[in-house]
Amino acid sequence: MTKLYQQLRDDHKNLVKVLDVLEREIALYDVREETGSEKPDVLLILDIMDYIQHYPERFHHPLEEAAFDYLNEHNLGNAEEIAAIRAEHKDIEAGSSKIRTLIDSINLGEAVSLDSLHSALTQFHIDQLEHLRKEERTVFKDIHALDDSASEDILGRIEHRQDPLFAEAATQQFEALLKYLEHR
Ligand SMILES: [Fe+2]
Ligand SMILES: [Fe+2]
Structure with missing residues (x-):
């Protein structure tokens, strides 16, 4: 398995996990009036919202889109499917800002x-x-078929786009959240 494919799969696994925790925490708002009930962990909710809003936008989507560019350039995969998935990234980013505002x-x-x-x-x-499921059924198969040199090429395409100081701080913050959720 290439480094690229491993990274994308881990990203999906982590996203599924944080979405699940977020939904459970938000559900606690429903019962917060009852005495002795567990209170929603507001700081955790905000950390997760930060993750959901920024991780895909700054890391996951750009990496996928670099892989889509590579597939397009080499006439691999289904160009129409890829275009539809790119459009969904914009919708998802808009959806997460709406929740953050609420x-x-x-x-x-x-x-x-x-x-x-x-x-x-x-x-x-x-x-x-x-x-996530649609990607796993479609483009992930084409990305999985790429070799190590393609993987390095694609990873290299996004590295220079990140401000290294921001990327390091954000990575530390997101890793801390994922670690916290593991031991919960
Ligand atoms: Fe995506
Ligand atoms: Fe994805």
């Missing part, structure tokens, strides 16, 4: 109906999972 409003004490948060989150969760 959570920020709740934490500022504004009146936001839990129903609207739940439906936005449920929709986001469904869209995100569908997107």
